[in-house]
Amino acid sequence: MPPLKASATARRESRRSDCARRRAGRPAWSRCRAVAAGTWPRLKACREPSCRWAFYDHSRNHGRTWCSMNVCGNRVKVRASQRRRASSPHR
Template sequence: MSAGDVGLVVVEQFVNTLDERTFLRLGSLHRADDTLTSAEALASWFGEHDLPATAGPADLEQARALRAGLRAALLSEGAAADALAGFPVRLASDLERGLRLQAATGSSGLDALVETVAAAVADGRWKRLKLCASDDCHWAFYDTSRSGGGRWCSMEVCGNRHKTRAYRQRQAGRRPHTNWLTAPPTLEP
């Protein structure tokens, strides 16, 4: 993963602060969870990810709105444009770099996330950030496959469950298998 992708990994982790997974794994039900329950939790999350660690109640609402918009965009839902409309980005003059993308959410931590997303969209890395295709997962992941066609957050869990389910459906569509031990074949004369 290149140095430019590090910022997008933080965006992935931000999207995953809402854990919607509700599947059974090894007999245990995974419960959905939201990490961003308070302004203090948001400030703590910012600090853990080397972002400016200040956040108030308004920042929490903006963070949840941004996260919802990003999740909608990753699911390719039409509501994404509306959800992200409140997070405009503009070009700003920078003495060191000339021009740069600049967000103005009022929160330095959220600005960094919005600017990272905008840069990833501009350079094409955004298409590598995806939500798992499993309806009972939707965990965000960075697709590192060569073709960029990854669909599952984990082949060992979600990919395997999908492939096993598809196999069982195909098998159910075939004619029933006769168990020769319990029902011997009848021979026709």
């Protein structure tokens, strides 16, 4: 009996699942390397609620808060300004 060949759909699904496994493993591998190198405290999650990015804090004092000051930092600061204006008495 000849060997069975996987259908094109089965091969495509197998490649997709392999790719997903590799992508899922990258963050874990990055964490392991950071822990081994002692740079783990510099890996941070962006503090903007709608952002899900992680970033490496290159700042000298380890005080970076957002993945991007131009995008996420600006959003946070605009919201804070709007709240202050809304709560202050109007002139």
